[in-house]
Amino acid sequence: MLTVSLLVCALIALARADATCPDNWSEFGGRCFHYVSVQMTWAEAEKNCQAMKANLASVKNAED
Structure with missing residues (x-):
């Protein structure tokens, strides 16, 4: 069974220039990221992210 031991959710950057990431999220490259250290399957991890x-x-290229 495939497990995701490092779960990172990405939230598309908010449209307004003065907008910030939600609490406990980090901004990088115009996007918001949230680290979750719970081990789960890919499907569970994606569902968890979608709930947020x-x-x-x-990661699609060297810039990511």
């Missing part, structure tokens, strides 16, 4: 109106973070 986010998605699992993914």
Whole structure:
């Protein structure tokens, strides 16, 4: 069973220039990230992120 031991949710940056990330989230590259140290399957991790109106973070290129 595939498990995600490091869960990071990414939330698209808020549209307003003065907007900030929610409490306990970190901003990087115009996006908000939230670290969760609970081990779960990929599907559980994605569901957890969606409950926070986010998605699992993914690395697509060197800039990410």
